[in-house]
Amino acid sequence: MTQRRHSIAVIPGDGIGPEVIEAGQRVLEALADRFDFALDWTTFDWSCERYAETGTMMPEDGIDQVRAHDAIYLGAVGWPSVPDHVSLWGLLIPLRRDLDLYANVRPVKLFEGVTCPLAGRTPDDIDFVVVRENVEGEYSKIGGRLYEGTEHEAANQVAMFTRHGTDRIMDIAFELAQTRRKHVTSATKSNGIVHTMPFWDERFEAAKTRHPGIDTAAYHIDILTAHFVLNPDRFDVVVASNLFGDILSDLGPAIAGSIGIAPSANLNPARTTPSMFEPVHGSALDIAGQGIANPAAAIWSGAMMLDHLGETAASDAVMSALAETFKHPETRTRDLGGTASTSEAVDAVLKAMG
Template sequence: MNHRRHRIATIPGDGIGHEVIEAGQEVLEAAARKFGFSLNWTEFDWSCDRFQNTGQMMPEDGIDLVREYDAIYLGAVGWPTVPDHVSLWGLLIPLRRELDLYANVRPVKLFEGVKCPLADRKPEDIDFVVVRENVEGEYSKIGGRLYEGTPQEAANQVAMFTRHGTDRIMEVAFDLAKRRRKHVTSATKSNGIVHTMPFWDERFKAATARHAGVETAAYHIDILAAHFVLHPDWFDVVVASNLFGDILSDLGPAVAGSIGIAPSANLNPARKTPSMFEPVHGSAPDIAGKGIANPAAAIWAGAMMLEHLGETQAAEAVINAMATTLAQNETRTADLGGTEDTRQSVAAVLAAL
């Protein structure tokens, strides 16, 4: 039997990205040893620090350099000395678009031992996934500025929704729901956004007709945000446009206790390009270099990467080990009310694994 090898491009990025990626790699290496496969890592220095030195977040041929890997493991992007739109459009967004990572999948789960900000909610009440369209929608690059710096200054931004792009993200959501609790909720705003959102509703209705046996619901984004807080137990899979999905996939983890443990998968479901896995949290300049960053999100994102690579037993074991450490105050990091630093947290996960 051939030994399974997976080639991973790592991009630690900025700030605590370096700390959490290193932590995640240590846990994933332990899982690989336990379950009989290997992970071959290649690190790329693409970051705001690189931008300061070269004027580019990544080299011109950066996309081609990572295209041949099996997956990408990303830490965090952003630093106060570089405007956010420069760092994101110089690295993260080109990776998503040019590799066609059109499905952003973000699980939301309340773990035992993590304090929920919602009264009387238990882990069984909060367990859903936000599926966000990741390459078009409201985040298109179509638009511009006129008469800059004058009283007549104007800005225009076009939201681009295609049938191809909308239908395929619906398919991802419905296929995922069939493996879970068979329910999909659509985020819309067709009562106020009169062209793109009625189109989105039509494509959701068409997807519903294609997937018998999956129950559905649709809510306008404003009341849907309220329902995340008031009724998180209603949700299984939530499908949303780029903007709405971006917002909901931060609100969801906050409802579940902490955005600091939230992971994200940027998927090319057809597997024509390497998918990318990252923690949702940012580069956290205020704690960078202090050794206290919570590695849970990077570890969970790493587990999602293992699952995508077909290492399902290892992925489950990593998540279970992480859950074990979150359940105990003495093995949680300070941001979750515990006492551990990054290294101690990793050691606890390794022990549980």
């Protein structure tokens, strides 16, 4: 009899979200059978479609509804008729903040068979992780607008960096680097942002003393983006604020061939609440319903979820299988230069798992 059971809150969301989440669930269920654990799924209809019908992205007690689960598996959120700030602040940011999912971990890896837009680069050159602070920083609600609709209209927004929040994301980055190639890069802009970024730099220096034996570097965000393109092999773990991390963790997958394969984990490292796992690619409404969406990011996010839940062997198995499917055009989806449909790509992963 299966001894290990994991309760998963599923939020398929909008666009291709339901398609890729269903694909991911097929793979995760196969892993559960093979590695003798069970996944208990509870699906929530929280989405822009729900907003159009009810005026809210999720119910008032939505956070309490998912709090008792072991993890959250989210597809994508976004719809043209719903402003992005409404969908973001109505669902994703409340989940991240109320559940204290302060560590956004986004791996970037070039796989064999995936075409890299950078000339001459191989899988050995691009393998790093962006660790993004996920609940404070530039994405605050502090600020406002004055004199709206007049020639004197003005808007301001306050970035909020706390020692507690900054130190703990630094620690996550250094602890992750300890398990990898032992190097952490800090993304800063202290030459132009005169209060918060010098503070960030100071906390990075403090983190270095707490984590001896880790090599470090720091770059201003503008030149750092250039180095992502010109010298991606320099990077192992990159730690960044909410805004800078958001930008870098989209650029990273782009240089690795496709944002369609990019996963993410929104972690509560203390495990006092469920962590959330989601593909980075968004709702991709232009291909929704056509059966051609790339399920790789949802599958990879699912693998990260399994690893977080302690099912490391299952996570490793699916990542090996996923990597194998990238090698062949008939098992890659169109965004990767292949011919496979969503379901065919899933079938290939299942076959590669054996």
